[in-house]
Amino acid sequence: MSPTMFPRRPRRPTLVLALLVVPSVAALACKPRERAAAPPAAAGQTALSDAQIAHIAVTANSIDSAMGELAKSKARSAAVRDFAQTMITDHGGVNRQAVQLATRLNLTPEANDVSRQLQRGADSARASLSSASGAAFDRAYIAREVEYHQAVLDALDKTLVPNAKNAELKTLLQSVRPAFVAHLERAKQIQSTLGNR
Amino acid sequence: MTTRRAAALAAVVLVGASAACGRAARSHTIEIRGFAYDPARLEVAPGDTVVWINRDAVPHTATREGGGWDSRSLASQSEWRLVVTRDDGGPYFCTFHPTMRGTLVVRAR
Numbered sequence: 001m002s003p004t005m006f007p008r009r010p011r012r013p014t015l016v017l018a019l020l021v022v023p024s025v026a027a028l029a030c031k032p033r034e035r036a037a038a039p040p041a042a043a044g045q046t047a048l049s050d051a052q053i054a055h056i057a058v059t060a061n062s063i064d065s066a067m068g069e070l071a072k073s074k075a076r077s078a079a080v081r082d083f084a085q086t087m088i089t090d091h092g093g094v095n096r097q098a099v100q101l102a103t104r105l106n107l108t109p110e111a112n113d114v115s116r117q118l119q120r121g122a123d124s125a126r127a128s129l130s131s132a133s134g135a136a137f138d139r140a141y142i143a144r145e146v147e148y149h150q151a152v153l154d155a156l157d158k159t160l161v162p163n164a165k166n167a168e169l170k171t172l173l174q175s176v177r178p179a180f181v182a183h184l185e186r187a188k189q190i191q192s193t194l195g196n197r
Numbered sequence: 198m199t200t201r202r203a204a205a206l207a208a209v210v211l212v213g214a215s216a217a218c219g220r221a222a223r224s225h226t227i228e229i230r231g232f233a234y235d236p237a238r239l240e241v242a243p244g245d246t247v248v249w250i251n252r253d254a255v256p257h258t259a260t261r262e263g264g265g266w267d268s269r270s271l272a273s274q275s276e277w278r279l280v281v282t283r284d285d286g287g288p289y290f291c292t293f294h295p296t297m298r299g300t301l302v303v304r305a306r
Contacts, residue, residue, distance in 0.1 A: 086293045086294065089255060089256060089293070090255040090293075093254045093255040093256075093273065094254060094255065096254070097254045175231065175254075176254075178231040178232035178233065179232060179253075179255065181232070182232040182294045182296050182297065183294075185296040186294060186295060186296055189295070189296070
């Protein structure tokens with residue numbers, strides 16, 4: 001653990017929060033094995049701007065919607081396919097809301113280290129899932145969904161909502177939280193029916 | 198005078214009939230907001246109307262467990278109404294998000 005990653009005497013609490021939380025946000029699309037090997041995602045990332053937060057939110061939704069498309073075409077279990085369709089519908093709906101708000105606020109979502117790493121992690125997870133099939137795919141997809149939604153919730157609570165400056169953006173982020181909670185609970189329910197092998 | 202008497206009699210009969218049947222049918226609203234039904238438990242009487250309004254950005258359903266009634270997909274900001282019969286009570290849920298649950302209690306007036 002390098003002193004650069006975890007400075008002993010931080011100057012700004014916000015920066016420390018970003019350093020501690022952002023890596024988990026950025027790595028949330030990776031498989032556990034990949035995540036352990038991943039470099040700290042956004043070391044040096046300063047507090048996020050609203051434009052960056054908007055980009056992270058849109059990216060996170062787009063990733064899960066796209067993963068839903070993959071699962072819809074590959075899943076064996078009807079429950080998993082239904083869940084995948086719900087992810088496509090819900091994350092698409094949330095993104096439409098986010099884009100409408102960004103347009104109204106004249107806020108151009110700005111790519112940043114976190115959203116870029118989110119996308120890289122998703123690409124990696126997608127490649128891994130693409131090679132799985134049948135029941136093994138169902139288990140891997142649902143396990144990732146459990147992990148992903150938990151990580152997004154953590155990110156919302158610890159990073160995105162606290163850092164959002166615009167009141168409407170903050171409200172939007174808070175209003176989508178129940179969706180992630182419901183998705184997480186449903187993914188856990190399905191996971192409990194799929195078994196371990 | 199005969200006409201007035203008849204009108205008064207009709208009014209009395211109507212009031213009496215209304216009293217005999219209990220209060221008039223009512224309309225109730227359940228808002229779907231933040232992936233929850235509000236109120237989650239609602240007590241109604243046969244003949245009442247229940248209106249579910251989806252205030253979330255994503256579609257939901259109000260679907261009775263075990264069958265009987267089903268709103269099917271309710272788009273954002275749309276509503277669905279049910280005129281309640283005595284057999285319509287019981288738990289219901291959202292088929293898209295089964296962790297969302299509500300209960301309709303039907304009691305005769």
